[in-house]
Amino acid sequence: MRSGFVSFKSSRIHYLQTGNGRNVIVAFHGFGEPARTFGVLKNHIEEHHTLIAIDLPLHGDTSWNEGLELLPTDLITIINSIPEIGTNSISLAGFSMGGRVCLSLFELMPDRIEKLILLAPDGLIVNPLYRLATRSKWGNRFFYKTMKDPGWFMKFANFLKKAKLVNKSVHKFSTEFLKQPEARMALYRIWTLMNKFRPNLKKIKSLVKSRNTRIVLVFGQHDRIITPKLAKRLSIGIESQCELIILNSGHNILNERNAGELESIFNS
Secondary structure, X not given: OEEEEEEEOOEEEEEEEEOOOOEEEEEEOOOOOOHHHHHHHXXXXXXXXXXXXXXXXXOOOOEXXXXXXXXXXXXXXXXXXXXXXXXXXXXXXXXXXHHHHHHHHHHHOHHHEEEEEEEOOOOOOOOHHHHHXXXXXXXXXXXHHHXXXXXXXXXXXXXXXHXXXXXXXXXXXXXXXXXXXXXXXXXXXXXXXXXXXXXXXXXXXXXXXXXXXXXXXXXXXXXXXXXXXXXXXXXXXXXOOEEEEEXXXXXXXXXXXXXXXXXXXXXX
């Protein structure tokens, strides 16, 4: 994939491109991942498509100097500044956190979006902890202190596991993650940065219906983080515009094993 940069204020935004076709797909990765996770598709994009994967702020090779705030309108400005995109119609693809980004962008520029490819997308339900940690000043301060010293939260997570209120895989992932100081502060910074991306599903459904926008929802059958049953939160009421695909996978959909199926999804 070819590498490029564009400027945004005092920052440099990195992106990767494969293909040179007129149908442009702008892709967004998941939390803590780089744009190159879409490299699994580099040999699978047909000649009439162009895939552009953007390193979101605090990720990959993007150099971000604008503090811990990113507005959806900022990201639209960044997209428009990429020469291969400009102000043309595009499709959006997003994995996990990137799916929430796609939904938020669609809400602001629905007439420009031809298709949404949502891979195990975040944003279909609001995690109460995320709401508490990012949507109020005191909550965000408490979140910061917890990431500095997560002892109480580790005990709480153990309680939830014993009470069978959280599954073992989520508990294991959370506790292992919280043992890493750098990872904890990255979580605080990224969650705080991305908190303005709050898709309104009711409004999005109305826009999809009025514009007959095509949506492809892709989930991993064994995903315990963003489960396939969440698809209904978006698809109910717009079934004729939504296609649901379940892969034999966990949460990490973007891998070589799924490359063939992803090829069909992205090129259709």
